[in-house]
Amino acid sequence: MSKRSTKTTVHFRRPFSLPGFPEPFPGGEHVVETDEEAIEGVSFLAYQRVLTLLHVRGKNGPGMTVTAEPGDLDAALARDAA
Numbered sequence: 001m002s003k004r005s006t007k008t009t010v011h012f013r014r015p016f017s018l019p020g021f022p023e024p025f026p027g028g029e030h031v032v033e034t035d036e037e038a039i040e041g042v043s044f045l046a047y048q049r050v051l052t053l054l055h056v057r058g059k060n061g062p063g064m065t066v067t068a069e070p071g072d073l074d075a076a077l078a079r080d081a082a
Contacts, residue, residue, distance in 0.1 A: 002038035004047065007031055016076045018054075018068060027080075031055040032073065 009031055015024040032054055036047035054068040 003035065004038075005033060005035050007033050010073075010077060012077070012080045014080060016080055018066075018072050018076055021066065025054075025056050026059050028057055030057060032068070034070075 009029050011029050012025075012027040014027045016027065017024045032052065034049060034053075035051040036049050039046045039048055049070065052068050052070050052073065053065050054073065055063060055065050057063040
């Protein structure tokens with residue numbers, strides 16, 4: 001099965017929250033890593049997302065990596081932009 005991984009950087013102007021996490025994450029730039037696998041049995045090349053990781057920078061030290069739902073991350077970015 002073919003796999004691919006992409007990394008993008010997102011920017012939050014202020015602290016943001018995601019469902020399932022009690023504390024807000026700090027604003028700033030964070031890396032989003034998305035892993036996808038090829039869908040077999042279709043007549044064209046297509047991928048489905050299997051994992052989205054958010055690499056959060058720490059406020060005053062090392063950060064952490066959390067699993068994020070893409071829709072929750074998109075909603076947090078939209079709230080930040082409003």
